[in-house]
């Protein structure tokens with residue numbers, strides 16, 4: 001690439017502020033090149049231009065951020081805090097430009113300086129501080145909170161390394177993990193607040209005062225400093241700019257001077273290294289809790305710093321501490337921040353001298369808890385000895401919540417009040433307990449989160465139902481139904497339609513004849529598209545946009561993998577974390593089935609086949625020998641990659657079917673794949689996917705779903721009509737029976753699904769190579785088959801045949817696509833955040 005791209009004359013004009021278009025913006029960009037970047041004008045590459053543009057945008061964000069925070073301080077509204085260990089933000093520049101309403105100005109400014117906005121946007125690295133759905137949901141919720149002018153802050157950790165980068169090894173198709181050094185270049189989107197710090201204690205001793213008060217003193221151990229970094233969160237079409245505060249850990253003192261002076265240099269930096277290690281890396285396991293000490297340290301470090309910060313802010317209001325819950329609502333994003341419940345008790349009882357009962361009332365009015373999965377391996381438990389070692393005072397408080405011998409009030413005597421309500425039912429008592437008996441004893445964080453929160457919710461109707469019926473039935477009985485609710489997830493239409501699919505957004509605006517900023521804030525307005533479903537010109541334009549997005553993806557793949565793709569084929573996409581319950585294995589076995597079928601046809605017959613390109617992307621939790629399951633997931637990737645090699649090279653079939661595994665799935669890659677899909681797959685075993693959110697993104701962009709009757713698929717079908725969704729598979733109530741049957745009355749695959757048996761045997765035969773390496777994966781299907789692939793396979797293949805059939809009538813297909821997109825109003829995260837604000841947090845918007 002040639003650079004410098006600009007020329008001296010236009011840069012000088014910009015510096016003098018005399019360019020014809022957006023002179024102020026051009027001037028500010030050139031200024032940042034000269035001052036912040038200390039580079040000679042116009043002598044910069046795309047990355048330099050990105051940095052300068054970002055710094056210029058950031059100036060605007062800071063101004064808005066300041067006025068917003070000032071207004072919050074003046075009006076002292078009730079605030080909500082979103083505690084999440086993950087914020088999967090993706091890129092910021094294009095979002096900031098859109099929300100500030102200066103996208104076109106920056107585009108023309110940059111082009112007058114010799115750069116194209118498109119090239120510059122891709123210079124930015126994703127902020128990938130999350131694993132998947134849970135983290136991306138948090139990011140969408142921040143966008144919607146700011147857009148609705150709600151006083152909401154996020155609190156998280158500033159990991160030095162986000163989710164690992166995924167490489168696919170050329171020789172055998174296995175996954176390799178590499179660090180994600182996203183902070184190697186200066187990050188323009190954060191404001192270091194080196195003066196906002198808190199000390200966080202670990203280990204040490206907890207000394208009770210006397211048994212009557214429940215108070216104690218906690219001292220000694222290790223003290224670590226939490227330093228605040230603020231990330232500005234602009235709302236769309238409003239000046240309101242909220243805050244995401246991320247904590248970085250650092251040693252309280254640079255290093256241990258005593259050891260240093262004594263000549264023991266290793267020892268002198270040991271404890272400072274261990275302090276810095278706390279926020280060094282995001283744990284890459286999704287849906288699995290490993291019980292590691294460093295993870296517990298992260299959780300406490302983050303909740304303690306966040307609560308100290310909230311308390312300091314509350315004290316500025318000069319209100320009695322008894323009113324804490326009237327000014328603060330705290331949302332727990334899964335159980336990861338559950339220690340916040342215990343930490344607030346500690347602060348109130350030990351430091352604020354609030355009597356135990358009063359403290360418990362404040363706490364249970366402050367917290368709200370969202371569960372994101374019913375998978376048992378994801379339910380966090382911390383061993384009692386580990387807690388006792390790391391957080392001795394918190395363990396005391398947990399036991400006090402369970403039953404403190406000296407605190408004789410009904411509310412705190414949790415187990416005793418249970419005993420009162422269900423006398424003699426020992427099993428119910430043990431299920432309700434916060435402590436699980438065993439060696440060692442474990443604290444059940446989910447139970448603690450339920451007990452310590454005002455309300456508990458799941459993330460889609462079916463999931464919230466399962467939370468009440470399967471996960472916490474005894475708590476529902478104990479507290480009554482009203483403590484439990486549902487908030488169906490949502491996605492921000494700004495990033496997931498306007499930014500990732502500008503052509504479709506433009507077509508929608510033109511067709512609805514209302515301004516973009518109206519329907520982007522009230523997504524139900526998309527229903528207006530229904531009036532145009534039968535307009536053939538509109539249909540043609542709708543189809544042209546989809547085709548253009550498929551060309552864009554094809555070009556991307558050609559550049560990355562060097563393979564040409566036919567954009568007229570049906571594009572079929574499954575992109576999500578690799579997990580057994582998400583059943584990527586079902587998909588790849590289905591692809592092999594299709595391949596074998598096409599291969600068996602005569603050349604003449606093949607011409608009738610619907611051409612299809614299948615895309616996969618997703619990261620697998622790094623293989624860990626501790627868990628059988630996690631070694632199977634990289635094996636699934638390996639199978640996909642090697643099947644792709646064989647079928648993409650088969651001249652008999654490759655014009656009809658090709659297959660790609662795109663490495664290093666990310667938010668930015670999703671932004672290319674989603675607008676280009678004709679169908680996407682959401683094929684979890686019924687009852688296992690809490691909601692899913694990419695299903696909403698695909699539909700919003702006019703892609704249709706192939707899916708099981710699970711999670712938010714169900715509510716999507718309710719909106720768009722069942723004839724616009726390709727459902728298949730057994731329903732949730734059947735799954736348990738089938739598993740029982742697999743265990744006690746197994747039926748061989750050959751009998752249940754000859755088609756699947758044939759596919760499994762073909763893989764075993766070695767035509768995709770591997771020398772038997774796939775056997776462990778295939779055996780999970782042949783034996784046990786916990787995720788019921790065998791039972792669902794035939795119905796899955798039938799659903800894919802229905803897709804082929806429907807796709808063959810292109811006009812009907814386009815109508816389905818338009819109808820689907822038109823009915824996505826419910827799935828805006830603006831609606832979801834309104835639900836939380838009204839039904840949970842009881843907060844109101846603040847106008848600037």
Ligand code: F55
Nearest residue numbers: 133134287288372373378459690691692693
């Ligand atoms: C649970 C426990 C651990 Cl230790 C780590 C991650 C999780 C977890 O649930 N992750 C997650 O991403 N869950 C997903 O949340 C999404 C947002 O609510 C849902 O759409 C999705 O169904 C669910 O799997």
